[in-house]
Amino acid sequence: MRGSTKLTTRKAFIAGNWKMNTDSHTSVKLAQDVVSMSRDVAGSAVDVAVCPPFVYLQQGAKALSSSRVALGAQDVYFEQKGAFTGEISAGMLKDAGCTYVICGHSERRHVIGEGDELVNKKVHAAILGGLLPILCVGELLEERKANKTTEVVTRQMKKGLAGLSPEKMSAVTIAYEPVWAIGTGLTATPQQAQEVHALIRKLLAEVFGRKIAGEIRIQYGGSVKPDNAGELMAEEDVDGLLVGGASLKADDFTAIVKAAVS
Ligand code: PGA
Numbered sequence: 001m002r003g004s005t006k007l008t009t010r011k012a013f014i015a016g017n018w019k020m021n022t023d024s025h026t027s028v029k030l031a032q033d034v035v036s037m038s039r040d041v042a043g044s045a046v047d048v049a050v051c052p053p054f055v056y057l058q059q060g061a062k063a064l065s066s067s068r069v070a071l072g073a074q075d076v077y078f079e080q081k082g083a084f085t086g087e088i089s090a091g092m093l094k095d096a097g098c099t100y101v102i103c104g105h106s107e108r109r110h111v112i113g114e115g116d117e118l119v120n121k122k123v124h125a126a127i128l129g130g131l132l133p134i135l136c137v138g139e140l141l142e143e144r145k146a147n148k149t150t151e152v153v154t155r156q157m158k159k160g161l162a163g164l165s166p167e168k169m170s171a172v173t174i175a176y177e178p179v180w181a182i183g184t185g186l187t188a189t190p191q192q193a194q195e196v197h198a199l200i201r202k203l204l205a206e207v208f209g210r211k212i213a214g215e216i217r218i219q220y221g222g223s224v225k226p227d228n229a230g231e232l233m234a235e236e237d238v239d240g241l242l243v244g245g246a247s248l249k250a251d252d253f254t255a256i257v258k259a260a261v262s
Pocket of ligand 1: 181184222223
């Protein structure tokens with residue numbers, strides 16, 4: 001539950017990352033169901049976005065068109081156009097109706113092999129193209145076990161956000177997603193999440209100043225479910241959630257959305 005003791009004025013932000021799931025029929029149905037089930041809170045009490053696969057973005061945009069649920073993409077390429085076979089630019093995503101784009105998701109870092117420099121270029125390109133990037137950071141299990149969480153998250157933050165002005169930084173959401181918690185059923189405890197979220201806010205303050213740092217939303221991601229969303233959101237520096245598996249079921253996802261405002 002979002003405790004009454006929580007001091008923040010940051011508006012909660014819940015995003016669903018559908019990853020490489022759904023098809024043309026189920027993506028539309030899922031988007032429509034999220035719209036109807038979250039209508040009373042989406043956009044007013046809490047910002048809500050869904051991120052379908054690229055090929056279903058336009059259908060998703062249609063399904064969301066009369067709602068306050070925003071559309072996001074799962075990745076972007078940093079060039080604006082040209083001979084980059086298979087890639088998608090920020091301008092194309094904007095044209096397809098996207099507001100947000102996920103940059104540097106752990107599956108792109110650790111399965112596809114993206115490094116911090118590439119992720120940084122994507123963040124810049126997203127902002128230049130008028131999108132709001134969600135920059136994902138988070139440590140592997142072996143890094144946590146070796147007490148390297150602070151080092152890894154600090155490096156990903158500094159390199160991922162390099163070259164951004166404070167004004168551009170205002171467009172960014174950070175998602176802390178410990179890799180060992182993604183899709184594994186293992187969730188970070190609210191205390192573990194808060195500890196890293198506080199570190200992230202401190203790093204933001206050092207680079208962009210306290211005012212901007214106080215305004216940036218930091219999501220937690222990694223096996224978020226309806227029954228742990230409330231306790232995670234109760235932490236002072238947990239401003240939202242990036243939800244994978246549970247975002248594929250409209251009732252689970254909207255239960256998470258509602259837990260963020262209750
Ligand atoms: P999960 O994925 O909720 O299925 O753990 C989260 C994410 O990868 O964004």
